[in-house]
Amino acid sequence: MTKLTQKKVKFDWGDKQEAAFQLLKEKLCSTHVLALPEGTKNFIFYCDASHKGLGVVLMQNEKVIAYASRQLKVHEKNYMTHDLELGVVVFALKI
Template structure:
């Protein structure tokens, strides 16, 4: 399959960039207050959404590492909270935020007397942030469920875009290179 990039693809690419960065999809933070974080974990991965005044600031998700697949549900849900705080620390550190999780017992994690070493490390990290953990029923946590349960399969579209000739690989323009990097990141 040959890779072609002309005006039609350029217009579509610019439109996609504009839509992904526009306010209905993502918004820039306004000040450093009213941050809300929704977290979720599954046996596949972790997901988090950072919001401010009902506007999405960012989405984040990742697959579980091999050793994390052995964690209990409680530890996985706590790990999702830690993941969200770490990945968005530049927004959340030093500000008051509310963290919603679908695991009810995490509301009282700071009051527990007996915790394992892993939980102790995470609780120490939590103590650096000015946050409150609240329960949010799993059925209402649709976005985080989708992020944490997203399966990682090699997309078919990317395979079709791979160039087979070395000469073509060396002659890519910066525009093509950027598109391929975006395709790799987004799909």
């Protein structure tokens, strides 16, 4: 599905894309997966960066509150590993 957002790529939404979207929506929004925050304490961010993208999971009391991820921007693909790791922390704190 991420190819649909690239420049010079024709936007073609077919059965395959719709099925992938519905599966993602079901898995990420299910009541069994996400929980509501309780108060303002005991939040933990789990962050990971690779040369493909950034990912974050926000948890509280061992329950998942939110997920966030994104692909790297063109210029970020040249970053060294420690810069990517710092970048994912900044990304996490902005959500």
